[in-house]
Amino acid sequence: MNIRTLIRTQSIVTFAGGFIYPYYLLFLKNLGNSYSKYGLAFAVFTISSAAASQLLSRYVDRHSRRLMLTGSLGLTAAMLCFPWVMSYMAVLVLQIVMGMCNAMQRMSEKALLADETEAGNRGRPIGDYHFWTTATSGGAILAAGYVIDYLTINVLFNVSALLYGISALLTWRRRMNEAS
Amino acid sequence: MRKGIVLLLLTLLSALTYSYTNHSDQDPYLLTDYSRLHPVKVKRIVKGQETEQLVQVVRDAAAQGLKVSIAGQRHSQGGHTYYKDAVVVDMTPFNRVLAIDAAARTVTVQAGATWADVQRSIQPYGLAIRTMQSQNIFTVGGSLSVNAHGRDIRNGSLIKSVLSYRLLMADGRILEVSRTSHSELFPLALGGYGLFGIILDVTLSLTDDEIYRLRVDTVSTEDYIDYFRQNVLGDPNIQMHLARVSVGPDHDLTDMYALNYEIAAETEQDPGLFRLRDNEQWVTPAKALFQLNRLSDAWKDTFWKMQLKVFQGQDGELISRNNAMRSDSDFMETQEPGWNDLLQEYFIPMDEYADFLRDFGSVLKRHEMNLLNITVRYVNKDDEAELSYATEDMFALVCLFRTPLSEQGQEKFGEGIQTVVNQVIAHGGTYYLPYAGYPTKAQLYAAYPKAETFFRLKRKYDPDELFYNGFYEQYGVN
Ligand SMILES: Cc1cc2nc3c(=O)[nH]c(=O)nc-3n(C[C@H](O)[C@H](O)[C@H](O)COP(=O)(O)OP(=O)(O)OC[C@H]3O[C@@H](n4cnc5c(N)ncnc54)[C@H](O)[C@@H]3O)c2cc1C
Numbered sequence: 001m002n003i004r005t006l007i008r009t010q011s012i013v014t015f016a017g018g019f020i021y022p023y024y025l026l027f028l029k030n031l032g033n034s035y036s037k038y039g040l041a042f043a044v045f046t047i048s049s050a051a052a053s054q055l056l057s058r059y060v061d062r063h064s065r066r067l068m069l070t071g072s073l074g075l076t077a078a079m080l081c082f083p084w085v086m087s088y089m090a091v092l093v094l095q096i097v098m099g100m101c102n103a104m105q106r107m108s109e110k111a112l113l114a115d116e117t118e119a120g121n122r123g124r125p126i127g128d129y130h131f132w133t134t135a136t137s138g139g140a141i142l143a144a145g146y147v148i149d150y151l152t153i154n155v156l157f158n159v160s161a162l163l164y165g166i167s168a169l170l171t172w173r174r175r176m177n178e179a180s
Numbered sequence: 181m182r183k184g185i186v187l188l189l190l191t192l193l194s195a196l197t198y199s200y201t202n203h204s205d206q207d208p209y210l211l212t213d214y215s216r217l218h219p220v221k222v223k224r225i226v227k228g229q230e231t232e233q234l235v236q237v238v239r240d241a242a243a244q245g246l247k248v249s250i251a252g253q254r255h256s257q258g259g260h261t262y263y264k265d266a267v268v269v270d271m272t273p274f275n276r277v278l279a280i281d282a283a284a285r286t287v288t289v290q291a292g293a294t295w296a297d298v299q300r301s302i303q304p305y306g307l308a309i310r311t312m313q314s315q316n317i318f319t320v321g322g323s324l325s326v327n328a329h330g331r332d333i334r335n336g337s338l339i340k341s342v343l344s345y346r347l348l349m350a351d352g353r354i355l356e357v358s359r360t361s362h363s364e365l366f367p368l369a370l371g372g373y374g375l376f377g378i379i380l381d382v383t384l385s386l387t388d389d390e391i392y393r394l395r396v397d398t399v400s401t402e403d404y405i406d407y408f409r410q411n412v413l414g415d416p417n418i419q420m421h422l423a424r425v426s427v428g429p430d431h432d433l434t435d436m437y438a439l440n441y442e443i444a445a446e447t448e449q450d451p452g453l454f455r456l457r458d459n460e461q462w463v464t465p466a467k468a469l470f471q472l473n474r475l476s477d478a479w480k481d482t483f484w485k486m487q488l489k490v491f492q493g494q495d496g497e498l499i500s501r502n503n504a505m506r507s508d509s510d511f512m513e514t515q516e517p518g519w520n521d522l523l524q525e526y527f528i529p530m531d532e533y534a535d536f537l538r539d540f541g542s543v544l545k546r547h548e549m550n551l552l553n554i555t556v557r558y559v560n561k562d563d564e565a566e567l568s569y570a571t572e573d574m575f576a577l578v579c580l581f582r583t584p585l586s587e588q589g590q591e592k593f594g595e596g597i598q599t600v601v602n603q604v605i606a607h608g609g610t611y612y613l614p615y616a617g618y619p620t621k622a623q624l625y626a627a628y629p630k631a632e633t634f635f636r637l638k639r640k641y642d643p644d645e646l647f648y649n650g651f652y653e654q655y656g657v658n
Contacts, residue, residue: 028208034515037201040194047190054183086209092198 003116003125009170010109010129011136013072016079016163018137019144020156024082027153028091037088044092048099049106056107064108064115065175071104072168079161083154203517205585211268215257215616216520216585218650220264222249228274228292231354234378238646239352241267247648250374252292252322256614257522259650260325260373266648269378271321277301278381285386286343291321291379299502303456308389308501310335314422314555316506321379326614327371327565329557329576331420331441331504333413335387336560337570339370345382350646354380368637371565373613375638375647375656389501391449392419392441396495398488399436401425402534407438408558408575409530417442420504425537425554425577428481433541436556437488441504454500466511473552474514474521474582480552512580521552521582524597525612527559527574532607539603547596553580566634569610576612594618601627617654624655631655 029038059067078098085091117125147155205212210219223246226237241248249268251261262268274292281287282305289298295316298309312323313330324345328338335341344358347369355377357365369376399407404423412421420441425433469486472479514521528536544551555578559570569576583593597618604611610627611619625631635656639645645652 033206033208034201034517036197037206037517040197040201043190043194043197047187047194050190051187088208 003129005170005174006109006112006116007129007132009167011132012163012167012170013105014133015136015140016075016160016167018140019163020079020160022141023144023148023153023156025091028088041091041095045095045099045102048096049103052100052103053107056103060107060111064111065171067104067108069168069171069175071101071108072164072171074101074104076161076164076168079157079164082157201517203585205520206517211262213254213257213259213261215522217257217590217616218259220262222262222268223265225268225270228269228271231380234269234348234380235352235354237267237269238348238350238378242350242644242646248646249649250321250378250647252319253294253317255318256322256326258615258617259654260614261649263649263653271319271378280305282307286383287386288381288383289320290381291319291324293320294318295320295323296506299456299506302386303389303454303502306389306454307386309505310341310385310387311338312505314505314507315509317509320382324370324379324382325372325374327568329559331422331557333421333558334419337562337565339367339562339565341385342370343383343385346380347376348378348380350377350642350644365641367564367566368634371567373651374649375652376641377647389454390419391444391453391498391500392504393444393448394494394497394499395440395442396491397438397440399438401434401436401537404436405530405533412438412440415442419443419501421558423556425556426484427551427554428484429477430481431484433537437491439491441499444498448498450498453498454502457503457506460508460510463510470511518585519582520585521580523578523580523615524600525576525578525615526600526604526609527569527576527611528604528607528609529572529574532609533575536603536607536609540600543596543599543603547599549593549596550582551579552582554578566630567613567628569612571610574609598623613651617651621655
């Protein structure tokens with residue numbers, strides 16, 4: 001996988017993320033609910049990601065593409081589940097799963113970035129990488145606001161699922177190409 | 181090792197947060213109202229969009245044997261806007277301003293619009309609302325259904341400014357209701373708590389937007405009645421009034437300050453003043469101070485002094501009528517799990533005011549109730565609304581209590597409120613019905629002798645009891 005493909009697949013991932021992250025838990029913030037309860041749902045995600053990293057670190061060197069693929073597939077599944085969730089506990093469970101997928105994504109992305117660049121010569125590719133991934137995320141956040149205004153939040157989940165699915169497909173095709 | 185400790189700490193903190201917020205009043209999958217009491221699962225929430233769609237919603241629910249509850253901004257606190265397994269009609273998207281007649285000074289507006297929506301549309305015509313709450317966050321439909329009142333002292337309760345409205349009945353018919361058409365319904369659905377049908381739209385009589393000068397006075401509880409009669413009611417220039425009673429231990433219901441809005445001189449009518457002020461200022465510090473007020477009695481005296489100072493600093497300031505009717509509220513919001521600040525409001529005959537406060541004070545102590553604020557307003561006698569709270573010219577005492585939401589805490593608090601209501605009734609007063617239903621059924625019937633007729637007529641117009649809510653279940657069901 002070269003740096004350009006990496007940027008492409010990961011930009012799709014950050015687009016899907018930007019599309020959903022600022023909004024997908026808003027429904028928890030109902031009339032009168034505390035901000036601490038709302039915050040907890042986000043914290044569980046991050047802490048699960050931190051915990052998963054310690055387990056994943058031993059696979060990252062050899063299996064980064066496979067991890068990236070699994071992460072994308074897991075996020076696809078989570079996005080498809082979200083609209084059906086009917087309890088706060090289930091939200092927390094999904095957040096834990098998503099935190100793990102996030103660790104797979106982020107860790108393999110860093111490993112691949114390092115693999116595909118050489119020490120002393122990383123400034124530009126890293127700049128490119130950062131630019132494209134964050135720019136798409138910004139665009140996604142803007143677009144998503146309109147989507148909720150005119151459609152429903154469930155549309156966000158479905159579109160995100162689709163995008164994570166596409167990124168998984170691209171990663172998988174790359175892997176097959178490189179294996180052959 | 182260090183990572184393990186950090187992870188453990190984070191997990192512990194998460195567990196702590198989980199248990200801190202693990203109260204039924206915080207369950208995002210249950211529906212409740214501003215009180216967060218009695219959360220239930222409803223069948224579905226339907227957003228009101230179009231008239232035909234609302235007719236269909238009513239017909240479908242009737243056909244399926246489901247109950248219908250009507251909701252505006254859900255700031256009522258006694259389960260008035262929902263019922264277990266009912267269809268809840270959320271009226272807030274049904275919020276268009278349909279017509280403004282500047283010459284006749286009227287506005288026709290859909291019931292889901294908030295007062296803020298109405299103010300925005302009428303202010304450019306130099307018009308203002310006659311009677312509304314002190315804040316503009318409520319829907320017109322929700323306000324009509326409780327027959328709201330506010331700072332204005334000349335225009336009566338909200339019912340007085342209603343010219344006509346359209347009511348969607350339980351059988352799917354839409355009636356044009358006014359003092360001449362379907363006149364029996366007119367005073368029923370106004371102050372009808374969503375029990376007679378869905379108010380679709382309403383035509384309200386308006387008044388001119390004007391510039392007022394704020395005048396701040398201090399007065400003792402004992403002297404308030406004379407002060408009010410002579411200096412407020414007796415001064416035709418004063419259009420709006422509210423007062424507060426000190427609740428801290430050093431000034432235990434003894435001190436008051438009054439805010440009066442008197443018509444400013446022609447020369448002071450600066451057009452810039454009419455612009456609507458939207459942003460609530462200083463929310464963060466005010467919120468922090470109010471939080472201290474909740475936690476310690478000693479702070480109540482400090483808060484009282486600071487609040488008085490702030491208002492005295494505003495003495496003489498000019499403010500438009502529309503802006504005086506959109507006062508701040510964000511700073512009082514609380515989301516604390518297991519606790520809430522709840523309102524109760526008592527209407528006391530003017531001459532009984534000081535005596536009532538004395539009795540009220542001793543009940544508060546005996547029942548260890550945490551009272552955060554009392555605002556006093558004036559309501560004109562209203563013998564039009566069937567469930568009229570103003571049986572004569574009265575003072576309305578809005579009391580804000582902090583209370584635990586736990587079963588045990590609620591039971592104790594409810595006993596206190598029932599004792600207060602006994603005092604209210606003994607002094608010839610009534611209490612406001614949009615708030616949490618602590619009073620007993622007997623107390624409601626004692627305060628509202630016409631309640632019997634009211635609920636009988638509800639069943640006349642809605643024999644299958646399609647329109648249903650927690651309030652009706654508690655007080656109205658045969
Ligand atoms: C912080 C605070 C301050 C307040 N200040 C004041 C005040 O100054 N003066 C005052 O009088 N009251 C005051 N209230 C009470 C308030 O006016 C009522 O609770 C009012 O009903 C709130 O409007 P809403 O849009 O939230 O109505 P909701 O609570 O949503 O509904 C109230 C009732 O109206 C019915 N209803 C709503 N829309 C319709 C419709 N379209 N057709 C038929 N029925 C309908 C509902 O079924 C329900 O029974 C205050 C309440 C709070 C929480």
